[in-house]
Amino acid sequence: MTSSPLLQIRDLNVRFHGERTVHAINGLNLSLGHGEMLGLLGESGSGKSVTLKTLLRLLPPKRTMIDGSIEVNGTDIMTLSGKRLSRYRGGDVSMVFQEPALALDPVYTVGEQIAETVMRHRGIGRREAMEVALDMLVKVRIPSPERRLKNYPHEMSGGMRQRAMIALALSCRPKLLLADEPTTALDATVQIQILLLLRELQKEFGMSIIFVTHDIGVAVEIADRVAVMYAGNIVEEGSIHDIIRDPRHPYTRGLLSANLHDVARGTRLEAIPGAPPALNIKPASCQFAPRCAHVMPACTSALPPFVSPGEGRRVACLLERGRELA
Amino acid sequence: MLVYFLRRLLYVCPVALGVSIICFMLVHIAPGDPLTSVMAVDATAQEQAAMRAAYGLDKPLPTQYAIWLGKAVQGDLGKSIASGRPVADEVGRAVKNSLMLAFAASLLAFPIGTSLGFLAGYFRDSWVDRLVMSIAIAGVSLPNYWLGIVLVIIFSVTLGWLPAMGAGAGDWAWDLTHLSHLVLPAVTLAVVPIGIVARTMRALVGEIYSMDFVQALYAKGLEPLDVLRHVIRNVAPTGLSVMGIQLGYLLGGSILIETVFNWPGTGFLLSSAIFQRDLPLLQGTILVLALFFVVLNLAVDVAQAAIDPRIKRS
Numbered sequence A: 001m002t003s004s005p006l007l008q009i010r011d012l013n014v015r016f017h018g019e020r021t022v023h024a025i026n027g028l029n030l031s032l033g034h035g036e037m038l039g040l041l042g043e044s045g046s047g048k049s050v051t052l053k054t055l056l057r058l059l060p061p062k063r064t065m066i067d068g069s070i071e072v073n074g075t076d077i078m079t080l081s082g083k084r085l086s087r088y089r090g091g092d093v094s095m096v097f098q099e100p101a102l103a104l105d106p107v108y109t110v111g112e113q114i115a116e117t118v119m120r121h122r123g124i125g126r127r128e129a130m131e132v133a134l135d136m137l138v139k140v141r142i143p144s145p146e147r148r149l150k151n152y153p154h155e156m157s158g159g160m161r162q163r164a165m166i167a168l169a170l171s172c173r174p175k176l177l178l179a180d181e182p183t184t185a186l187d188a189t190v191q192i193q194i195l196l197l198l199r200e201l202q203k204e205f206g207m208s209i210i211f212v213t214h215d216i217g218v219a220v221e222i223a224d225r226v227a228v229m230y231a232g233n234i235v236e237e238g239s240i241h242d243i244i245r246d247p248r249h250p251y252t253r254g255l256l257s258a259n260l261h262d263v264a265r266g267t268r269l270e271a272i273p274g275a276p277p278a279l280n281i282k283p284a285s286c287q288f289a290p291r292c293a294h295v296m297p298a299c300t301s302a303l304p305p306f307v308s309p310g311e312g313r314r315v316a317c318l319l320e321r322g323r324e325l326a
Numbered sequence B: 001m002l003v004y005f006l007r008r009l010l011y012v013c014p015v016a017l018g019v020s021i022i023c024f025m026l027v028h029i030a031p032g033d034p035l036t037s038v039m040a041v042d043a044t045a046q047e048q049a050a051m052r053a054a055y056g057l058d059k060p061l062p063t064q065y066a067i068w069l070g071k072a073v074q075g076d077l078g079k080s081i082a083s084g085r086p087v088a089d090e091v092g093r094a095v096k097n098s099l100m101l102a103f104a105a106s107l108l109a110f111p112i113g114t115s116l117g118f119l120a121g122y123f124r125d126s127w128v129d130r131l132v133m134s135i136a137i138a139g140v141s142l143p144n145y146w147l148g149i150v151l152v153i154i155f156s157v158t159l160g161w162l163p164a165m166g167a168g169a170g171d172w173a174w175d176l177t178h179l180s181h182l183v184l185p186a187v188t189l190a191v192v193p194i195g196i197v198a199r200t201m202r203a204l205v206g207e208i209y210s211m212d213f214v215q216a217l218y219a220k221g222l223e224p225l226d227v228l229r230h231v232i233r234n235v236a237p238t239g240l241s242v243m244g245i246q247l248g249y250l251l252g253g254s255i256l257i258e259t260v261f262n263w264p265g266t267g268f269l270l271s272s273a274i275f276q277r278d279l280p281l282l283q284g285t286i287l288v289l290a291l292f293f294v295v296l297n298l299a300v301d302v303a304q305a306a307i308d309p310r311i312k313r314s
């Protein structure tokens, strides 16, 4: 096999129509290799969840305009429909949500919900699927799994529910797991346990993960690479090591200085003065300019192009051009 | 589950007792002398006292209640003042007729209302939704006795297709003649619950579909029909209780319809008992109806607990 990436997003735009138009994703490019763990970072409203939902084609088709291309393992997922779309969802790519209490069906047992997925994707019988479900509960280390299989979500604690959700998401051995702030709703100690579990399972299953978080501490804990999003696009990307040691984009620096001096977990990325843009028009200039301390006239006249300051890194900021010239 | 059922049954006892006290007191609170309608206008004081003693009205209230309750428990609700027949027989027959009418109406209303509500909830804010909601609002707001009269004029008087009055000659039988008597009152009676069930279902379905777990169901690769199955199971407990309550209304709330169609049910019996000041009959009918509500509520609660895992069963 060649080193073709598992996921390749090219020039993705997502726009919502409604009472007002929202340009949620604007020209996003991203690629992800097999077995890679990417942290997706950004303030509230920067488009992290929309990116993940677009990947699973979960956005309401009537109100959503999507263009660009998304390829998973060489398959163009924008053209999937019907049976092929169902097979792709939960099969090749699956998702763990922020609130396990809301993401599980309250009137089905955890075992039934996992088995249902397995039956769908593997075409096996109920009893066999239940055994897979039990296996998965063991894998995510839920204590007394036989009993928990017959539990309803409300009979479990938050951490346990998230473990069950992870078991569900991994039950069909996806190649890519999308984790949308899977630990934000949990206590700090439970958070760590879940992170460790995810990392372990990632190694065991050899899958790739996109891990969305507000929390740089969490990203440091789990990711190989991070992509920082602002106003519906990535503004900086690189290995977690490089980004922490040498953040280039003023927004990334703002995030880090707001949080990283003590890599405190549970702190949220909100300490940059000013508010994110409204996203009611398609961006044509640097969206961070109103909040940027280094803003130059050129910043407000065109979109800053990506510059690569090093191996596997890119930054969209005009300051980089100055550095290059210097 | 059995424990849950027994405990609910235990809760029901004081309610039933309260109901019986209220029914008993009703007669004594009601203005006028219960005996005026049966006594000769020129009865002497002595005759009046004898009559009073015969009906047990001369004893102190608690004693009267104890006697009345003791008999009621054994199925003896006294004799109708107007007809002289046992109240229990009259009420029994009326309850049977009303039940039949209520079930016929439910058989129409619940499937239709549920389907309409699901359609509207699924196609929320589309023309389907607006159409269904217009039907539902019309159903709830049209005075249904008026609708009954209109139906009678169309289908009985003008077209002559269906009978307009009563439950058919002789005892009830499951034949075409008797069933044809059921059609118009059942349809009329079904209109309001169709509207109510459709509206409730629409709200429930819309609410469930907007919940996060539905998106999660799609995310794990389920097809729309599987998701619908999940939605139905989530809607079922609340939907069921709404229908239970509606069934209760259908049983007791059909005085107008039964009167319009001369349907010999409890509503009809109640109104004639009221107009004839037949207090034992009134008392017995109300008691039976009220107990019916209590039992129905119990049944709905238990059924809900049986299908909704979130309700604590122990």
Ligand SMILES: Nc1ncnc2c1ncn2[C@@H]1O[C@H](COP(=O)(O)OP(=O)(O)OP(=O)(O)O)[C@@H](O)[C@H]1O
Pocket (backbone or CB within 6 Å): A016, A018, A022, A024, A042, A043, A044, A045, A046, A047, A048, A049, A050, A051, A059, A060, A214, A279
């Ligand atoms: N279904 C939708 N219809 C209309 N607008 C939407 C929809 N989903 C998201 N948006 C908008 O798209 C933008 C990006 O939202 P998104 O949920 O991706 O943010 P996020 O980065 O995940 O933020 P958070 O950290 O709060 O989860 C927001 O302005 C949001 O209001």
Ligand code: SF4
Pocket (backbone or CB within 6 Å): A249, A250, A251, A286, A287, A288, A289, A290, A292, A293, A294, A295, A296, A299, A304, A316, A317, A318, A319
């Ligand atoms: S492009 Fe200009 S405004 Fe935007 S972040 Fe860089 S320096 Fe600031």
Ligand SMILES: [Mg+2]
Pocket (backbone or CB within 6 Å): A048, A049, A050, A180
């Ligand atoms: Mg989000």
